[in-house]
Amino acid sequence: MQWNVLLLRMAAIYGFIGAFLGSHMAGAGSYAFKPIHAHILVVGWLSLFAYSSYYRSYHVPESSKLAFAHVWTAILGSIGLTVGMWMYNLNPFNLSTGFITVFYIVGGSTLLLSFLLFVFMTFRYSESRG
Template sequence: MAVKLIKISVIYFVIGVLLGMYMSMTESFDFTPVHVHINLLGWMSLALAGLIYAVFPNAAETTLAKVHFWLHNISLPIMMIGLALLVSGVDSAGPAVAVGGTLMVLGIIIFAINIFKNIKQ
């Protein structure tokens, strides 16, 4: 699980950097919220989760880790596509942001439960 999280975090990092480069080149920063969320929830959060699971492999082997992985990686694209549409003026994209965000929070809570349950001194 650790390697999967680290590898997918790098994909989000590339997407976030490319989006930042696009905004810089066009001097249009409408997608700043998308850029920030991809870098924070995609790159940083998943990289840190991967490193935590590398240090504590017993937590990485759990069903909770798998559920966190899938919830995080299903919800983030839904939320980011919805957010990109929303900042582009598509008001009907709000529910996608809400659903993606709710699933993301659920995934992060599951990650937290996994950490507290399976990482011991």
């Protein structure tokens, strides 16, 4: 599968989840999910869509190990951060605070690494397809 297609599909899933949470908050009159909703839309929908556009617009070899690392840290980091934030803020499963904190930090750190890898990507692969 091409990187841009994988990222686009993940962005679409995040967009739906973010819109669903927004409509749920509006309907329920509760904004308990506000930070999670915002991060799902920003790091999930917006960032992954922007990455998808980059991979569609610039020539990046499918075999690039840097691209592989970037794409998977972006996907796993966005999942880890948003799920970790949800568990940290609401603790729906009554898990230990230590576990939740570590999960949240690892997710956020993985996402941060993906942003750093994207910086490297833009310097390494800047030749336009068009």
